[in-house]
Amino acid sequence: MQMQPHPNTIRVIQDKFAQKQHFAAAGVPLPEFRDIKCRGCMEATARAFGFPFMLKSKRLAYDGKGNAVVRDEAAMDAAVEALGGYAQGLYAEKWAPFVKELAVMVVRSRDGQVVSYPVVETIHKDSICHVTESPAEAPPQALAAAQACAERAIACLQGAGIFGVEMFLLADGSILLNEVAPRPHNSGHYTQDGCQTSQFENHIRAVLGWPLGNTQQLAPCSIMLNLLGEEDGEEGVRRAHDVMARAYLTPGTNVHWYGKDGMKKGRKVGHININGGSRAEARARLAALDPAAAASLTRSSHALAAAQGEAGSQQPSPQVGIIMGSDSDLATMKAAAQVLAEFDIPCEITVVSAHRTPQRMMDYARSAHTRGLKAIIAGAGGAAHLPGMVAAMTPLPVIGVPVKPAGAYLDGLDALLSIVQMPKGVPVATVAIGNAANAGLLAVRILGAYDPALLEKMIAYQDGMRTMVLDKASKLEEQGWEAYKVATH
Numbered sequence: 015m016q017m018q019p020h021p022n023t024i025r026v027i028q029d030k031f032a033q034k035q036h037f038a039a040a041g042v043p044l045p046e047f048r049d050i051k052c053r054g055c056m057e058a059t060a061r062a063f064g065f066p067f068m069l070k071s072k073r074l075a076y077d078g079k080g081n082a083v084v085r086d087e088a089a090m091d092a093a094v095e096a097l098g099g100y101a102q103g104l105y106a107e108k109w110a111p112f113v114k115e116l117a118v119m120v121v122r123s124r125d126g127q128v129v130s131y132p133v134v135e136t137i138h139k140d141s142i143c144h145v146t147e148s149p150a151e152a153p154p155q156a157l158a159a160a161q162a163c164a165e166r167a168i169a170c171l172q173g174a175g176i177f178g179v180e181m182f183l184l185a186d187g188s189i190l191l192n193e194v195a196p197r198p199h200n201s202g203h204y205t206q207d208g209c210q211t212s213q214f215e216n217h218i219r220a221v222l223g224w225p226l227g228n229t230q231q232l233a234p235c236s237i238m239l240n241l242l243g244e245e246d247g248e249e250g251v252r253r254a255h256d257v258m259a260r261a262y263l264t265p266g267t268n269v270h271w272y273g274k275d276g277m278k279k280g281r282k283v284g285h286i287n288i289n290g291g292s293r294a295e296a297r298a299r300l301a302a303l304d305p306a307a308a309a310s311l312t313r314s315s316h317a318l319a320a321a322q323g324e325a326g327s328q329q330p331s332p333q334v335g336i337i338m339g340s341d342s343d344l345a346t347m348k349a350a351a352q353v354l355a356e357f358d359i360p361c362e363i364t365v366v367s368a369h370r371t372p373q374r375m376m377d378y379a380r381s382a383h384t385r386g387l388k389a390i391i392a393g394a395g396g397a398a399h400l401p402g403m404v405a406a407m408t409p410l411p412v413i414g415v416p417v418k419p420a421g422a423y424l425d426g427l428d429a430l431l432s433i434v435q436m437p438k439g440v441p442v443a444t445v446a447i448g449n450a451a452n453a454g455l456l457a458v459r460i461l462g463a464y465d466p467a468l469l470e471k472m473i474a475y476q477d478g479m480r481t482m483v484l485d486k487a488s489k490l491e492e493q494g495w496e497a498y499k500v501a502t503h
């Protein structure tokens with residue numbers, strides 16, 4: 015016999031205050047909340063929660079609608095009015111100082127079986143979901159807590175179908191449930207191309223009483239980019255089409271265009287799903303479509319690192335990327351890394367070949383600025399196209415190092431000319447053949463222009479160089495040219 019949904023289900027789900035009371039009774043972690051019926055309730059809430067606190071409409075609230083931040087006493091009446099007055103049905107929630115917003119799609123069968131999808135991070139723009147990334151970048155314990163919280167919340171409801179569970183990740187790694195949407199949800203759109211069974215299929219399966227589908231993610235990282243109208247009318251359509259045109263050129267990418275009538279600023283008109291073989295690859299692909307969206311993920315990574323006390327527990331993020339066409343260039347290129355180490359500048363170093371790994375070069379160049387790099391040092395020998403091609407695809411400064419490979423016929427002149435002869439519009443700062451140390455020093459100067467402490471170190475370095483030359487000059491003058499021995503360095 016198939017179970018029917020409980021007759022109260024719709025009421026409980028649509029009334030968010032009732033829904034939260036229900037979750038609280040089931041022990042789901044929630045921000046503190048209270049019913050708001052009058053001005054006196056608002057004043058009591060302000061005393062209990064302090065400012066700011068959230069005022070929420072019990073019904074019909076989504077995409078930032080039906081929510082108001084109450085920042086101080088003077089803002090109380092305006093917030094109530096903005097949500098339609100006390101008679102509308104309001105409740106207040108204590109402010110949750112979250113590090114990230116997480117979400118889990120949970121599917122519940124008619125007989126109460128609950129299956130969940132991976133935990134995603136959601137990033138909002140003007141209170142509308144803009145980007146999701148799965149799996150969310152968060153400590154494993156926090157991911158497990160979010161998954162358990164979402165499943166527990168949905169298990170205690172009585173409806174069948176798919177539910178979007180939105181949560182807050184706090185700085186101490188704990189989870190609070192924010193909202194539950196009883197329907198396919200934006201934070202589950204990635205499942206269409208990123209998981210074994212999409213949220214839509216699982217919704218139908220659950221409602222019909224069919225077996226629930228496998229929720230496993232197919233790629234190591236899946237990102238969803240919402241296409242939000244950037245402008246009203248034709249200009250908005252043109253801009254959305256520009257993003258889609260780039261998506262069609264980007265591997266691992268699927269475009270979903272809703273074909274809605276008309277275009278309005280801020281309106282959801284489609285979404286793009288991106289799969290990547292790694293988080294870095296998926297983010298690089300996103301950066302090729304929408305650099306600002308990719309930057310929002312980078313900012314979120316930094317916020318998490320800061321919350322975890324990055325200084326003590328983790329490596330600082332690299333400021334300079336050193337790349338080279340082959341590991342055979344390392345003997346030359348390591349001088350750049352040595353200089354950066356001398357100046358305490360964290361760097362990353364790897365092999366990227368313009369000819370042997372062109373896709374890797376594109377991914378690297380396009381994601382570099384979103385990952386927090388400030389400059390790139392690129393070295394190669396022979397037909398050394400790496401620095402120029404990277405410069406074509408990154409807004410960061412690129413310093414080229416012409417390498418003279420062992421046994422080369424042209425003594426590195428081929429590499430020098432390949433790197434230095436860039437067309438107007440795409441600059442590569444080129445150092446002398448084999449002089450990777452100078453590339454390192456130039457990177458230090460670029461960073462130092464905006465970092466007074468680093469600038470001081472550079473001044474000290476130059477002072478040290480001057481003192482060293484003056485010492486040598488006086489020794490040469492003292493000892494005479496016949497006795498003087500040139501120190502090797």
Ligand SMILES: Nc1cncn1[C@@H]1O[C@H](COP(=O)(O)O)[C@@H](O)[C@H]1O
Pocket residue numbers: 338339340341342343367368369370393394395396397398399417418419
């Ligand atoms: N131009 C280029 C593209 N891919 C590798 N190279 C360069 O080819 C030279 C020889 O590489 P290998 O030693 O791997 O044969 C290296 O200097 C390397 O930068």
